[in-house]
Amino acid sequence: MTGTLFEWNDSFLIGIEELDHEHKVLIDDINKLHEELIGNEKKSELTKCLGEIYVHMQAHFALEEHVMKKHEYEFFDEHKREHEEFLESFTECMMQFLNGAEISSKNPIEECLKQWVVDHITTSDKKMALMVQAKVA
Numbered sequence: 001m002t003g004t005l006f007e008w009n010d011s012f013l014i015g016i017e018e019l020d021h022e023h024k025v026l027i028d029d030i031n032k033l034h035e036e037l038i039g040n041e042k043k044s045e046l047t048k049c050l051g052e053i054y055v056h057m058q059a060h061f062a063l064e065e066h067v068m069k070k071h072e073y074e075f076f077d078e079h080k081r082e083h084e085e086f087l088e089s090f091t092e093c094m095m096q097f098l099n100g101a102e103i104s105s106k107n108p109i110e111e112c113l114k115q116w117v118v119d120h121i122t123t124s125d126k127k128m129a130l131m132v133q134a135k136v137a
């Protein structure tokens, strides 16, 4: 079994270089978590990995929100709300894990992350990037 949950492919690209770079880093983080999950790593390793994802995710959302504000993106509020909701559900999954819930390769954390990668990047982030780029052009 391979340790990769998400194979990076160009369909994830949104066309804004700095954000694409961060998406790549985040997908790497998620794959690392997945590898540790199937490798049954120690809880301390998993906790560290989850913490890294959380920090990168938060920084990424802040940068993306800055880009949206700068370009007066009209769906800013709705997009920011998606970020907040995501961070909330990720935090909840993380807390359950830290409070002793079992974590396995089929767990809510991965489902939650998958949803973010598949749904948010490929729909909301892409839509935002297209509108922002149209303004710049």
Ligand SMILES: [Fe+2]
Binding pocket: 019, 023, 060, 064, 121, 125
């Ligand atoms: Fe993003």
Ligand SMILES: [Fe+2]
Binding pocket: 064, 079, 083, 120, 124, 125
């Ligand atoms: Fe976003």
